[in-house]
Amino acid sequence: MQLTYSFNETSESKYQAYGLDTQIWWESDNVYVFFDVVATVTNDGSAWIYFWDVNLPGEMTTLVYTKMEYHRQLKYHIKLARDLS
Numbered sequence: 001m002q003l004t005y006s007f008n009e010t011s012e013s014k015y016q017a018y019g020l021d022t023q024i025w026w027e028s029d030n031v032y033v034f035f036d037v038v039a040t041v042t043n044d045g046s047a048w049i050y051f052w053d054v055n056l057p058g059e060m061t062t063l064v065y066t067k068m069e070y071h072r073q074l075k076y077h078i079k080l081a082r083d084l085s
Helices: none
Strands: 002-009 014-027 031-042 049-055 059-065 069-078
Touching (some): 014 049, 031 059
Antiparallel strands (some): 014 031
């Protein structure tokens, strides 16, 4: 789980943004389920929310949110058994 806060202040105004990224996964011998929820709250200013995810062997992805968002993602993989005899 990632919890993020961003703050940007100029001489004219103050901008704040909050974000939460939660990832839940479950894996068995033949089923894999991944669920990801991202929620961000901003006041439409210059404060942006960044989430980083690092996968081995060193692959890094960045997500940037600039406005109020709510995203859901569900991935699943099912391995089917085959009799090859």
